[in-house]
Amino acid sequence: MNRKILVIGSLNVDQSVQVMSLPAPGETIKGHDLKYLNGGKGANQAVACGRLAGEAGTAAMLGCVGDDDFGKMQLDSLSASGVDTQYIRRISGTPTGMALICVDSKGANTIVIIAGANACVTPELLEESGSRKAIDEADILLLQMEIPFETNLAVVDLAAKSGKTVILNPAPAPDHSIPDEFFAKLDFITPNENELASLTGMPCGTIDEIAAAADALLQKGVRNVLVTIGERGALLANQDGIRHIPGIPADAIDTTAAGDTFNGAFAVALSEGKDVEEAIDFANRAAAISVTRRGAQDSVPYRTELTELI
DSSP, rough: OOEEEESSSSEEEEEEESSSSSOOTTOOOOEEEEEEEOOOHHHHHHHHHHHHHHSTOOOEEEEEEEHHHHHHHHHHHHTTOOOOEEEEEETOOOOOOEEEEEEOOOOEEEEEEOOOOGGGOOHHTTTTTHHHHHHHOOOOOEEEEOOOHHHHHHHHHHHHHHTTTEEEEOOSOOOSSOOOOHHHOEEEEEHHHHHHHHHHHHSSSOOOOOOHHHHHHTTTTTSEEEEOOGGOOOEEEEETTTEEEEOOOOOSSSOOHHHHHHHHHHHHHHHOOOOOHHHHHHHHHHHHHHHSSSSSSGGOOHHHHHHOOO
16 A cells, blocks of 8 residues: 655645746736646645555645635645545635746746735644644655745654654745754755755756755755756755766646656655655656646646656
8 A cells, every 4th residue: 555645735826827038027028828727836746646646545635725716726626636635724714825927938937926825824733633633644744835834844843753754845945044953854855956056055057066055955964855957857865875867858838837746756656665766767757747738737647647658
C-alpha cells in the first residue's frame, strides 16, 4: 500500500491572461484570453498527487477556501482528481484566495497572490480534531509558502515528533529569514534557482553556483536539497554528494504549474517506495508534460499519460 500524502497549503483561483510580453513597471499593455482557473500551490500539488498516484486514497489536502463559488470550484476540481477534501474548511464571509497571472508568448509568467481564506490556515487550525487526524494519518507532508509561515513551523514541529517525511517547496520565496532550527527538521527542500538565491543570499546562475548554495542549506541541517532548474532538470545535494539529474526536453508554452507538478509527482514517487533519483526522474517527466499545456491544474497530467511517456 502506498504511503499517504497530506498537502497542507493554499487554494487559489487563478485569473490568467495571455500577453505578448510581460509588462515593465508603469507600462500598460493589451491582454487576451482571460480565464478563471483553479490554482494555488497547495491545491496544484494536491491535484498532481491525486492524478499521478498509482493507488486511490493516497492524497489528501488540508487548507481553507471561502464560502463562494470559487471555493466550490476548488473542491470539485480536487475531488475529481482523486484528492480527499474532507480536511478543507470553508470560511464564511471570507473570499477564496486568488492569483493574478500574466503569461507571455514564450510561456514565462508573473504572478501576484491575494491570500483570502488561505490566511485562515493557522496553527490553531492544526489543533482541531479533523486537522490532527489528517496529520496523524499521513506519512508524507508536502508544504509551500502561501500560508502563514507560523503554520509551517507548527507542522514541522509535529512531524519531527512523529517521524514523518517533510517536503517543503519554498515558493513563493520568503521575504524574511528562516530560523536554522526549521531547516533542520526538513527531509527535503525543493527551491528553484531564484528561491535558492533568496534563501541563501548567494548567486545561483550556473550549476556550480547552485551546488554551492545548495551546500549552504545542507549546512543548516536540511537532509536533502533538491533544486529544480527548468529544462536543465534538477540538482540533488545531500550527505552522499551533489548530483545533476538531466531534465526532459519539452516545447514549453506555459510554465505556471511546472514546479507544483514536479513536487506532487516527487511526493507520489516517494510514497511508492522509489529511491530519490528515481523519484526525481518521475517528477521531471510529469513536469515536462505540464509545460506543454496552459493553466495550472489543467496542465497537470494523469498517471496513464506519464506511463505512456516513459
